[in-house]
Amino acid sequence: MNKQNLLLIGGMAAAVCLTVGAMIASTAQGETPALVTGAEAPGFTGLTSTGETISLSDFAGQRVVLEWTNHDCPFVRKHYDGEHTNMQSQQLAANAEDIVWLTIISSAPGKQGHVTPDMANELTTSRGAAPDHVILDESGDIGRAYDAKTTPHMYIIEPDGTLAYQGAIDSIPSARTRDIPTALQYVNAALDSLAAGEEPEVDSSKAYGCSVKY
Amino acid sequence: MMRVLIMALMALCAALSARAEPYDGGHARVELISERQVALPGETLYLALDKTLDPDWHVYWRNAGDAGLPPEIFWEDDSPLGERTRDADFTWPLPKLLPVVEGEIMDYGYDDALTLPFQVTIPEDAVGSIRFQGVADYLICKDICIPETAPVSLTIFIGEAQEPNLAHAEKIAAALASAPVPFEGEAVAMLADEETLQLSLAPGEATRLDGQTLRFFPYENEIFHALAQSQSVGANGASLNLPKDPREPLGEALAGVIAATAPDGTRTGYIIRASITDAPLAGTYGTPFRGQSGAASRTSVNLLLLAGLALLGGLVLNLMPCVLPVLTIKAMGMVSAASKGEDAHLRAHGLWYTAGVLISFAALAAAFVALRSMGEFWALGSLLQYPIIVAVLAMGAFLLGLWLLGMFEAGGSLQNLGAASANRGGVIGAFATGALAATAGAPCVGPFVGASLGAVLERPAPEVFFIYLMLGLGQALPFLVLSFVPGLARHLPKPGAWMERVKQFFAFPMFLSAAALLFVLGDQAGTGAVAWLVMGAALVAFGIWALKTAGGRLKPIAMVAGALALIGGLSLPLSTARTLDPSETSSTAYAARYETEPWSPERVAELTAEGRGVFVDFTATWCMICQANKRTTLTKPDVLAAMEAANITFLVADFTNKDPVIAEELKQRGRPGVPMYLLYGPGQHEPALLPQTLSPALMKREIAAVRAD
Numbered sequence: 001m002n003k004q005n006l007l008l009i010g011g012m013a014a015a016v017c018l019t020v021g022a023m024i025a026s027t028a029q030g031e032t033p034a035l036v037t038g039a040e041a042p043g044f045t046g047l048t049s050t051g052e053t054i055s056l057s058d059f060a061g062q063r064v065v066l067e068w069t070n071h072d073c074p075f076v077r078k079h080y081d082g083e084h085t086n087m088q089s090q091q092l093a094a095n096a097e098d099i100v101w102l103t104i105i106s107s108a109p110g111k112q113g114h115v116t117p118d119m120a121n122e123l124t125t126s127r128g129a130a131p132d133h134v135i136l137d138e139s140g141d142i143g144r145a146y147d148a149k150t151t152p153h154m155y156i157i158e159p160d161g162t163l164a165y166q167g168a169i170d171s172i173p174s175a176r177t178r179d180i181p182t183a184l185q186y187v188n189a190a191l192d193s194l195a196a197g198e199e200p201e202v203d204s205s206k207a208y209g210c211s212v213k214y
Numbered sequence: 215m216m217r218v219l220i221m222a223l224m225a226l227c228a229a230l231s232a233r234a235e236p237y238d239g240g241h242a243r244v245e246l247i248s249e250r251q252v253a254l255p256g257e258t259l260y261l262a263l264d265k266t267l268d269p270d271w272h273v274y275w276r277n278a279g280d281a282g283l284p285p286e287i288f289w290e291d292d293s294p295l296g297e298r299t300r301d302a303d304f305t306w307p308l309p310k311l312l313p314v315v316e317g318e319i320m321d322y323g324y325d326d327a328l329t330l331p332f333q334v335t336i337p338e339d340a341v342g343s344i345r346f347q348g349v350a351d352y353l354i355c356k357d358i359c360i361p362e363t364a365p366v367s368l369t370i371f372i373g374e375a376q377e378p379n380l381a382h383a384e385k386i387a388a389a390l391a392s393a394p395v396p397f398e399g400e401a402v403a404m405l406a407d408e409e410t411l412q413l414s415l416a417p418g419e420a421t422r423l424d425g426q427t428l429r430f431f432p433y434e435n436e437i438f439h440a441l442a443q444s445q446s447v448g449a450n451g452a453s454l455n456l457p458k459d460p461r462e463p464l465g466e467a468l469a470g471v472i473a474a475t476a477p478d479g480t481r482t483g484y485i486i487r488a489s490i491t492d493a494p495l496a497g498t499y500g501t502p503f504r505g506q507s508g509a510a511s512r513t514s515v516n517l518l519l520l521a522g523l524a525l526l527g528g529l530v531l532n533l534m535p536c537v538l539p540v541l542t543i544k545a546m547g548m549v550s551a552a553s554k555g556e557d558a559h560l561r562a563h564g565l566w567y568t569a570g571v572l573i574s575f576a577a578l579a580a581a582f583v584a585l586r587s588m589g590e591f592w593a594l595g596s597l598l599q600y601p602i603i604v605a606v607l608a609m610g611a612f613l614l615g616l617w618l619l620g621m622f623e624a625g626g627s628l629q630n631l632g633a634a635s636a637n638r639g640g641v642i643g644a645f646a647t648g649a650l651a652a653t654a655g656a657p658c659v660g661p662f663v664g665a666s667l668g669a670v671l672e673r674p675a676p677e678v679f680f681i682y683l684m685l686g687l688g689q690a691l692p693f694l695v696l697s698f699v700p701g702l703a704r705h706l707p708k709p710g711a712w713m714e715r716v717k718q719f720f721a722f723p724m725f726l727s728a729a730a731l732l733f734v735l736g737d738q739a740g741t742g743a744v745a746w747l748v749m750g751a752a753l754v755a756f757g758i759w760a761l762k763t764a765g766g767r768l769k770p771i772a773m774v775a776g777a778l779a780l781i782g783g784l785s786l787p788l789s790t791a792r793t794l795d796p797s798e799t800s801s802t803a804y805a806a807r808y809e810t811e812p813w814s815p816e817r818v819a820e821l822t823a824e825g826r827g828v829f830v831d832f833t834a835t836w837c838m839i840c841q842a843n844k845r846t847t848l849t850k851p852d853v854l855a856a857m858e859a860a861n862i863t864f865l866v867a868d869f870t871n872k873d874p875v876i877a878e879e880l881k882q883r884g885r886p887g888v889p890m891y892l893l894y895g896p897g898q899h900e901p902a903l904l905p906q907t908l909s910p911a912l913m914k915r916e917i918a919a920v921r922a923d
Contacts, residue, residue, distance in 0.1 A: 036460050074353075074361045112358045149280040149319050166461070173283055175353060175361035204461045206435050210359040211281035211314040211321070 035147050037166060037203040041157040042145040046104070046135040049120035054133055056157070063194065064100045065187065066155040067131070068148045068212060070113025071123050074175040075209035076151050080127050082177035086169070087152070090188060091130040097195065103131040106143030111213035113151065114138070140214040150209035154187050156194070165190040167205030174208075237364045241268040241354045244364035246346060247329075249386050252377035253370050254887060256338040258839065258906065261368065262331040262386045263287060263304075263350055271356045272325045275309035276301050277432060277470075279321035279439045282359070285330065285352035287366065293346060295334055304330045305393045308473055308483035309431055313440070320440035321355075322431050329389035340372045376887035378834070387841055394471045394483025395845060399451075401488035403468040411437060411458040413468060413488055417451035423474050424448055430486070432470035436462045464490050478601070517677060521684045528688020537651055537689075542720050544647045546713050548696060563644040564697025568690040570648020575686030576679065578652075583675045601739040605747055608731035609784065612751050615724035618717050622758050652686060746786060753783030813867035815879065818894065825897040827862035827920060832880060832890040834869040839906055840889040847908040856914050860921045861896055895920030 035042070045055040056064070067087070069076050079087040094101045105120065107113035115123065120134045137143055146155060146166075156165035170183035190200035236245035243266045250259050263285065265273060274282040286300035307328065312321040336344060347367040354362055371377075399419025406412040413430060415423070428445050430437070441457040454472075468488045475481050531537055544567065548560065616622065728751075736744045760776030811817065813830050821828050831848060833840040847853055857864060867876045869888045880890055883903060891904035893916055904916055 072358065074359060144318070147318075174351075175283070176351070206462075208283065209281060210355070211319045213357070214315050214318070 035163060035166065037163050039163055040161055041155070041163045044142045044145055046137055046142055049115075049117040049124075049134040049136060051117065052133070054135070056161075059100045060161065061159045062098065062100050063159055063191075064102060064157040065094055065191075066146065066157065067101065067103045068143065068151050068153040069103050069105055070107055070151040070210060070213060071115070071127075072112050073151045073210035078175050078177050078180070079152060079169060080129070082180075084177060084180045085128065086180050086185075088128050088130060090169075090185070093188070094191070095130050095132075097191075099191065101131045102133050102135055103129070104135045104137050104142055104148075106137040106140045106148060107213040108140060109138055112210075113213055140212070143212050143214065148207075148212050150207040151212060152209055153207040153212070156187065156190055156200075158194070164194055165200050165203050166207075167202075168207045168209075171205070173206075236264070236266070237366065239350075239352075239354075239362035239364040240360060241271045241356075242266060242273070242352070242362060242364075244350050244352075244362075244366060246350075246366035246368040247382040247385065248368055248370055248379060249383040250370060250376055251379045252373040252375065253336050253344075254374070254376060255336055255340045255372055257376075257887070258333055258335045260331045260386050260390070260839070261334050261346065262329050262382075262389060263299075263366065264330075264382075264385060265328045265352070267324075267326060267328070267354065270325070271354050272312055272321075272323045273328055273352050273354050274321065274323040275431065276304070276306050277322060277434065278353075279312070279323075280319045281314065282321045282323065282355060283353040283361075285328075285350060287348050287350045289346070289348035293348065294337055294344070295332075295346065295348075298348075299332050304332050305390060306330065306471075307389050307392050308394055308471065308481055311429065315440075318440050322439070329385050331386050331389050331393075336370070336372065343369050343371045345369045390842060391845070392483075394473075394485045397472065397484035397486050398850075401486050402491045403456075403488040404491050405458065405464075406455065408460065409458055411456040411464075411468065413454045413456055413486070415452040415472075415486075417449065420447070420451040421449065423452050426474040426476050426482075428452060428454055429473045429475070430454055430456055430470055431473065432456075432468065434462070434465070434469070435459060436464060436468060466490060517680070520681055524681045524684035525688040525691075528685040529691060531685075531689045532692060541651060541693075542716060544644075544651070544693065546717065548693070549713070560697045564694050566642075566644040567648040567651075567693050568687070570645040570650075571652045571690040572648075572683055572686045574649045574652035575682045575689075579679045579682035582682075583678055601735055601743060604731050604735045605739075605743065608728045608735060608747060609751065609754070611724050611728035611731065613754070615721040615728065616755065616758065618721035618724060620714070620718060621755070622762060648690065652689065750783040750786050753779045753786070755783075757781075757783055810864040810866045813865040813876075815875070817865060819899075821863050822894055822897055822899055825861075827857075827860055827896040827898075828865055828892075828894040828901070829857060829862050830865045830867055830890075830892040830894075830901070832867045832869060832876065832888045832892075834888050843889060843891075843908040847910050847913055850910050853910050853913045856917045860917050862893075862917065862920075893917070893920055 041056065043056045045053060047053055071077075071080070076087075091101050105113060105115060107115075115136070117136065120136065123129070124131065124134060135142065142148075146153075148155075152169050154165070154167065154169050155163060158164045165187065167186060169187055170180070170185045172179040172183040184202075186202050186205055190202065193200045236243035238244075245264045246261060247264045248259065248261050253259055265285075267273065274284045276284050278284055284301065286298055287295075288298045289295050307324070307330075309322040310324060312323050312325075313319075314321055334346070345367065346369075348365075350364045350366050352362055352364075354360055397415065397419060400416040401413065403411055403413045424447055426447060428443070428447060430443060432439075436459060437456040438459050443454050443456055445452065445454045447453075467490060468486070470486055472484045472486050473481055474484065532541055548563065732744050732747065735747065757776045757778070757780030760772045760779060764772035764776060810831075813832075818828050818830065831840075831844075833844065854864070867873075867879070869876050869880075880887065883890060883892070889906050891906075891908065892901035893904055894901040898920070902916065902920065905912070
């Protein structure tokens, strides 16, 4: 076998590799799960700021609110800070009605909003917040299971485990505190409807805020 | 003199007072700008919110995507602009994709800078000056997000003559020019399956998207922003498979913007409003990309037909002016071999030649499939959309021509090629010739071949390979037959001096091919690039001559000069072909770009005396309404065709620079500024004064009206 034949065979081999590579590339395609209101909410297990391990299944039979948060995000601050303390009020109202409120932080270590358990507890105390648990989802697994895109991003799970609401906390996408009184509070409204045994008028909306810092 | 001085002072004052320093909102410098310093009462003009961002920070489009918020302006009480300016009030430049988390979170927006134009109408009763004051709210993000608030204000003087603010007008013009334009063809969207919303654009208007990569940016959130959009673009229009978000209901229409990216990176935006239907648009790529399996039987029938077409197309390729000369060389080799009765060699040659052709086509198919999987739509012919490739091919054709003429020897003479058939190296030669013939054919892909290539655009990879290989087989077939049918080769003429003459003759189709490519290059990169290429060709010819004839004492100098000329001649035109961008040509070359003539009162008189109609566009590059009208109406082929059909000549009065004759005409018609549109019916001496804002429908109506008179 001389040099020229080698070259030829090399060229052919390269062509074959290209072909096969291209064929593999053309068949590979990713899929993202879509979480539809009314479908079963994905189960999860997470570590809380007090060191407990909790699962969604622990709260079977109870209505659950999931709140994605990042305390440095201006949209989160809109609902925690200022005169309205909108988020805290909603948490307190939920407590009174025996609704489980889970605040979830999906910020990865080193990213904005990532906190240690102590910092998370300190934030709850200093802001007068009243979640039942704060879940530290460093890996982002819970966030991805729910397709949580922004902070805040809100979900309501029915006692039977189905998803009853997902989306924004209210109807005015802005970072301005002054918009809170005029906005329709989607989560509150949905919880009221559900308590009255009705379907929420708005069961899905586009969440607004900072992106979740996965 | 005194008057000039006073006017200059006034202009300076206006410039100073109208020019507020940009406000630093934290990560962006924000400013309210206007195309005018002095405006007329009742005039509609463009203001813009102008932002320069810190590096790596971005702001958002009207639909921010998965996270983020678009900018808006809140005006103080009693503003002529109402409470606020937001959303559809702005003309949004084409947004970019801002992936936050790959495949999961996608935002739409802008980095570097953003100029957001919006229209304002000066009140009829305005006197002195008018002040716009408010607060711009915008969210600006890097890895974290900050809502910033910037107070903005602007004073515009009210006067009797328009005074542009050239720097700001230019900025606003650039923003408007890069903004998406309405897509003029038919567009529909249908649910292809539960996960796929298929957006189809009818052929015709969509054909101009051929070879471009498309991305749909929705105004609402019907689709998953972060997922890929598979697509087919070609002779059957364009079709995008958009991943439907099941949480979002569909309205009556799918509205948004399509960004079309050409192979050279140029982006064009089209505003789409696709009504939701339950049947695909006739004549488009009706089947969704993912649903290929369902259409298997239909595919296989069509595949045989396509294979036949491809084979025929390959045969025809042999007659293309760029391939023919290459084949001639091959034919000469065969004549020599046949004359010596070397049948075995002849057969080996035929086989190796075929192998060369087929492997080249397989490589092309592989490249095509690979690019397709990356979302880049690309076919053989679309290579010619890159000016640099056109330039390389033109230069290559010229060099090949020189070689055929015998100006230089490369790879041995004809006789050597013939003789080479006797030794083992000959098979490599045959293989190389096959590869060369296939490559040379690439730019010549005719409509015939294009059809079969277009048809495989959305086929699965094995079918793409099959069709490409059939094409190659078609091209190799004549030689394959010649070398395997023993009797046939003996009918070939005897070798002799005529071979050299035939070879030289084929230099001329080669030069013609180069000339044809220059036409393409001229369209793409302007006459400058063509001139550079021709100059480069002359340099190359000189270099070859210098190297060939170098001798005596001057030999080193001649060699160096020749080599330099060769390098310069080859690299210079190619670098200009790459950097020249036709879209960079100034908009003052307005009249030249579509068939118009400069305006003069005399020319109007002359034309109307001949019984022709005249349309006059009084325009200026600093007049945004003028530019908007030009884009939406005055460059539309249907409007121009209607004018031509009505025997109307299009004249342009360019008021970009001060012109007393134009100023006089404007004054006479009671219009102190541009735009002004005059339409003279055939033979009429008094024109109709058209409104300041044009539309194709309005133009056609007006043209029909003067025609009927």
